[in-house]
Amino acid sequence: MSTIAARIEAVQQAASAQALFVATRALAEADHGESIDPAAIRCLVEVLGFNNPGAAVAAVDGLIRLGSSAVDPLLTSLDPRNYGARAWAVRALAGIGDVRGLELLEEALATDVGPSVRRAAACGLGQLQLASLEAAERHQVRERALSALVAGCTDGEWVVRYAVAVGLEALGRRMEPLPQQRQRTLTALEALSRLELEPTPVVRLRARLAQQRLQEQKP
Amino acid sequence: MSLPSPVPAPLAGPGPGAPGSGGTGHPGDPIDEVEALARLRQSDDPSLQYYAAWWLGRHRSRHPEAVPLLLCALRQRRPRDPGAGVEENAVARNAARALGKLGDPAAVDDLLASLDDEDDGLREAAARALGELRALRAVPVLQRRLASGPSGAGAVRSDSPRLHEPCEAMLEALGEIGVAEAPVLAVIEPFTAHERPLIRSAACRALLQLSGEPCWATELLQLLEHPQLQVRRAALMDLGAVGWRPALEPICRTLAENSLKLIALRGLVENGEHHEFQTEHTAVLQAMDALL
Numbered sequence: 001m002s003t004i005a006a007r008i009e010a011v012q013q014a015a016s017a018q019a020l021f022v023a024t025r026a027l028a029e030a031d032h033g034e035s036i037d038p039a040a041i042r043c044l045v046e047v048l049g050f051n052n053p054g055a056a057v058a059a060v061d062g063l064i065r066l067g068s069s070a071v072d073p074l075l076t077s078l079d080p081r082n083y084g085a086r087a088w089a090v091r092a093l094a095g096i097g098d099v100r101g102l103e104l105l106e107e108a109l110a111t112d113v114g115p116s117v118r119r120a121a122a123c124g125l126g127q128l129q130l131a132s133l134e135a136a137e138r139h140q141v142r143e144r145a146l147s148a149l150v151a152g153c154t155d156g157e158w159v160v161r162y163a164v165a166v167g168l169e170a171l172g173r174r175m176e177p178l179p180q181q182r183q184r185t186l187t188a189l190e191a192l193s194r195l196e197l198e199p200t201p202v203v204r205l206r207a208r209l210a211q212q213r214l215q216e217q218k219p
Numbered sequence: 220m221s222l223p224s225p226v227p228a229p230l231a232g233p234g235p236g237a238p239g240s241g242g243t244g245h246p247g248d249p250i251d252e253v254e255a256l257a258r259l260r261q262s263d264d265p266s267l268q269y270y271a272a273w274w275l276g277r278h279r280s281r282h283p284e285a286v287p288l289l290l291c292a293l294r295q296r297r298p299r300d301p302g303a304g305v306e307e308n309a310v311a312r313n314a315a316r317a318l319g320k321l322g323d324p325a326a327v328d329d330l331l332a333s334l335d336d337e338d339d340g341l342r343e344a345a346a347r348a349l350g351e352l353r354a355l356r357a358v359p360v361l362q363r364r365l366a367s368g369p370s371g372a373g374a375v376r377s378d379s380p381r382l383h384e385p386c387e388a389m390l391e392a393l394g395e396i397g398v399a400e401a402p403v404l405a406v407i408e409p410f411t412a413h414e415r416p417l418i419r420s421a422a423c424r425a426l427l428q429l430s431g432e433p434c435w436a437t438e439l440l441q442l443l444e445h446p447q448l449q450v451r452r453a454a455l456m457d458l459g460a461v462g463w464r465p466a467l468e469p470i471c472r473t474l475a476e477n478s479l480k481l482i483a484l485r486g487l488v489e490n491g492e493h494h495e496f497q498t499e500h501t502a503v504l505q506a507m508d509a510l511l
Contacts, residue, residue: 116478123511159478162507166508201488202489205488205500205504209501209504
């Protein structure tokens with residue numbers, strides 16, 4: 001099995017789209033053992049900007065596996081002019097669930113032009129990991145994620161509203177929200193499930209499923 | 220199956236709502252319904268009409284003037300003049316597409332007439348619109364235009380890579396309209412052996428919608444593994460349009476963008492009621508959640 005350094009080099013030397021995909025996947029799946037090589041993270045982040053969707057998907061998977069150590073490189077090396085790279089970074093941050101990505105996820109759901117980016121952001125907002133936070137910060141993060149998702153209920157694309165329903169369910173299930181937050185979550189889902197408010201059947205269905213699951217859960 | 224396209228193709232610029240597209244007067248700028256109607260009403264600048272027609276369809280305008288103005292635009296067509304920039308024919312094509320989306324049966328007569336237009340692009344747009352309107356009266360016309368089969372209607376033209384008829388759109392329209400009579404099925408069936416996979420996909424989709432016979436799903440499921448991405452995408456959209464529930468697993472496995480798989484899976488939930496295969500909705504929703 002090749003070392004991390006050799007796999008990084010294979011990505012850098014890749015001469016075709018297919019070779020880049022194969023090399024990126026190999027790097028993404030590499031076993032880092034005890035300590036993660038920062039060069040591997042930098043390399044995967046760089047691939048996000050190459051306009052190669054296959055390789056970018058593999059890099060996102062790899063960055064999600066590396067978890068919180070990938071958050072800073074993702075946030076600091078973002079080129080605001082490279083829309084594609086930003087979109088992939090949002091997906092990676094959504095998958096990692098680190099609260100340091102909160103601001104970027106909020107912004108992406110509210111303003112990104114790509115529905116696939118907004119949908120990833122909506123999902124990510126429901127999956128933020130809060131266990132290690134102080135109670136006050138945890139409350140604040142929950143509040144912001146909830147507000148962002150409630151605003152996302154009026155997105156123009158059905159797939160984003162679908163993802164908002166999924167995000168709201170995840171937020172409600174995993175974050176033990178306060179009774180007032182719980183009520184706002186259920187109200188938002190109610191709006192997504194009503195025929196006169198939500199035109200897309202599959203969104204209504206998903207919102208009803210989320211409502212049901214949250215109501216079965218002990219408040 | 221044609222892929223969803225958020226911006227009208229020949230004028231593809233920033234879509235409505237795209238950031239940084241402030242200012243006024245450019246056809247790609249965000250506009251409102253009043254402005255769209257005004258742009259369609261004038262006839263000095265076809266490029267403004269072109270965008271306005273698309274806008275009214277995209278936003279499902281319910282304004283009482285929308286359909287009459289679109290019908291006017293549809294009648295604007297004339298012999299092609301490639302040097303004329305955005306031609307009136309392009310306006311007519313967008314008007315036909317918009318009329319399909321607005322769902323007003325008052326558009327059927329003019330769309331039917333457009334099925335015999337010499338512009339095959341307009342015939343294509345009209346066929347799709349009539350399919351969306353579920354226009355029963357379009358069935359005999361579509362049958363007539365497809366009757367010569369893959370070696371006639373489906374043959375490649377001598378002057379371009381296009382076929383003599385817009386077969387894909389016409390086959391899909393027959394499936395959407397839903398007249399499942401033997402003569403209709405007999406016109407569609409030969410196209411399942413067409414040399415182009417996209418035409419085979421459209422024919423199988425229509426037959427599966429009309430007959431519910433699983434044999435027509437076999438080809439569609441095989442096309443999900445076709446080496447060309449464009450073909451895999453079309454098969455995804457077609458299985459979604461049919462709502463073919465047994466395709467759930469194959470759709471999830473297909474090598475294509477998650478965005479398209481999500482649209483296909485949405486179809487399994489929303490279009491699947493009339494089939495005997497009733498997977499729990501929850502299984503489809505779970506698969507969709509995993510693709511977000």
